Structure formats: C-alpha cells, structure tokens
Amino acid sequence: MGAFVVVALSRGLFGTGERVGLGLSAGLGLYMVAAGAASFALLRTYPHATLGLCNIVTLARLVIVATLVGALLSNPGPSWAVFSLAAIGLVLDGVDGWLARKQNLTSSFGARFDVEVDAAFALVLTLHALVGGTAGFAVLFLGLPYYLFRGASLVAPWLSHPLPERFSRKAMCVVQIAVLIAIQLPFVASGLLDPVVVAVAVALAWSFARDILWLWRKNS
Template sequence: MTQPGTDALVAARAAEAPAAAQFAAVAAGWFALLAGALALWPGAVPAPVWIGALAAHLGVSAAAGAGLARGYPHRALGLCNAVTHLRATGALFLAAALLTGPTPAQAWGLTALAAATLALDGVDGWLARRRGLVSGFGARFDVETDALVALVLAGAAVAAGKIGPAEAAILGAARYLFLAAGAVAPWLAAPLPERTRRKAICVVQIAVLTALLAPPVEGRAATLAGLGAAALVAGSFAIDIRALWRARRRR
C-alpha cells in the first residue's frame, strides 16, 4: 500500500520528465552553437577561454536544470525557457569574444549581439504568458540570466576604461552581492513582491551597458551614462532592502 500523497508525487515527477528531457536537448543544442561560434570567431579565441566558456555553459545548464527539477508545473518546457537559455549562451559568447580584444568592426558586431540579447529579454516573458507556461522557475531563470548578461557587459566596460570599478560593481555584481548578503543575514533573503520598477531599471541597466560596448561611446558620455545607470540600480536595491528591513521589524 502506498502512503498518502505518493501517487500524486509520482504523477508530478512523471509530468516533469518531458520538460526535463526537452531542457537537456535545448542545453545540448545551445552548447553546440556556442562551441561552433567560438571556433568560427575571427578573433582566434584562445583554448583556455574557449574551454572556460563551454565549462561555464555546462555550469549554467546544470544550475538551471536543478531548478527545473525542484518544481516546474508544466509538461512542456516551452520556447520561452529555450529563449532564456539562448540569452545566457549569448552572454557567455560575448564574454569569450571580448577577451580576444576585438577590432572596432568586431566590437560593433558584439554590440549588436548584446542588443539582440536585450531584445530577447522581452520575448521570453511574452512567450511564457502567451503559451500559459508562466512559472517560478522561468521567472528565476530570467532574473539570473539578466544578472549574467549585466556581469559580462560591466566587466567589458570597466576593462575598456569606460566606467570605474565602483560603477562596474553596482552594474555587474549587485545581484550577486545581494544574494551573498542574504546568506549572512537571512532577512535579506525573504521574498519580495513583484515590481515593474525592477524590470524597467534592469532594461535601462543592460541598455546602457550595451551602449558602452559601442566604440564611439567613451569619455564623459560613457562616465555619465555609467554613473546614472549605477545610481538607478543602487536606488532600486536600497528600496528593496528598506522594505525587507521594515518587514523584519514587523515580525
């Protein structure tokens, strides 16, 4: 005799299996795409960078797959999650290609790729809503992909001397610093309500970082753009931290 709830658990796991298999296929496809794109990149990606980018892709795929396994309510993975994974793959290609010291012409190509990655940020959510595949996993995958894109672009901007280390830390690492702080102070890890503000500021953040990839954007214009975007990001995190602190005091 099975224990109460066992049948439901078995059914839930069976429903997750197709989505997990689809995710594995998508991950393998984007892995092959990344490997091929790096091999064809005219900047001659050094072997350690090539291997590192592919290893990072495996890590991203493994982390996302673990999140999917922890609880995904739909049988189909959906194009929405495949697009999010493609955005993460694009970020890793950008990181590797930027390390080759691209020419101005190549930098324009990478700027276009970053802009396409930004544009797809709106596509995955739209697809999820249209197909009825909205999920906590998809939302988290999207947020973490945004953070990865921002980290790569901020690293490129500070390496090019377009913004300073402080702005780069805010624009590229704020999400990771916040998560680290939550591990030390659990009240910072409490759930926050959805806010359009966060998404809007994230779009501005990545749009500014994408613009900083373009060769003509430099000097005072780059500095002011970086400072403005960093101020928006810092202000958004400050609002959330204040809300979490108030919620902690009410408990």
C-alpha cells in the first residue's frame, strides 16, 4: 500500500518525465528496503498483538521521506510541494508517539522506527537545501550528526547503549526539522537562513555531546 502512495504522490506533485521516473525509482527502492527492514524488526521485537495507528503513522512518514527522495533527484530545490509534504511529515511526527501512549502500544521497536525515520527525514531535507542552493554547507551539520553518531558506535559499542528520556532532545529534533522545512519555502532567499542553520547546528552538536558524555560516564 505504501509503495502505491509513493507513486501517487510523486506523479501528482512532480509530474512525469525521465527525471521524475528516475527519482520515483529511487524513492520506491528506499521505501521497499526501509519497510522490509522495519517488518523484520517488527516480527523479532514488537511485543504487542496489534500494530496500532502509531506505527501506521510512522510508516506514513516513511512514505513522505521516500517521496521527497524522489523529488530530490527529479525536482531539486525549494518548492511548495516539498515544503507541504515536509510540513505534514513534521505534524505527523508529533502524532505517532502520542498515539502509542494513548493506545498503550509503546515499544522499543516503535521508538527506534520513529528515530530512524526522523534521521532520514532530516538528511533528505538537508540534501534538498544543499542541492537546491538555498543553504550553504553548514546545513550538512543538521542532516549528518545522527549517522556520524551511529557510525561511531560501530567503533565504540558503548555509544549504542540506551539513553535516558530527555524533553530537550525531542525539542531539538523538532527545531532541527522545522528549520530544514523553512529552507524549502520558495520565497526564502538563498543563504538567508544560514545564521539560523549555524545556530541550530551548534545546539544540535551540544545535544549530541551531552549524550555522548553521559554514555561515557555511565559505561566507563
């Protein structure tokens, strides 16, 4: 079902043509791989008998990310279509966790699924801003930190240990995504939000550094 939605959104928002077809193929490929990995993790670790609306909403956010990947290859740069899709994705980000708590369906799988979709969302929006020329290279510091952190955990496994819940971490993620979405607005001049991007990148680095320090102290 999700794959059909990716196709419908891509065709409806970005039209047809060779480049759109290439982007659509890439977006569909990402969706199929990510959805397959999520299904595998679901079968192995999900503790509840029902999937719940919470995970369906997160899956819908994955559909949006996949569609934005297609747009990156076919229609890079700021546009109302990209902005609107991204804004919907941000709104849904506040819904899945609430639904999980409301339906008593919280799980480590759901939390991990949410984080992975958030990270992919940030990276794709970062690439849209960079390729479209609406932000400088500093914007990479909004899209790459999570993947650098995950890469470092392969060398230092203690970095993959559980972290305590922190509202500030969640708020930082919202600010990060919100700034990346604002860059997608067609009327925002190139480089206009670069000072904001730098400020958020510094705050994001501080948030990661605090978590790394906590993990080091906990596991040293």
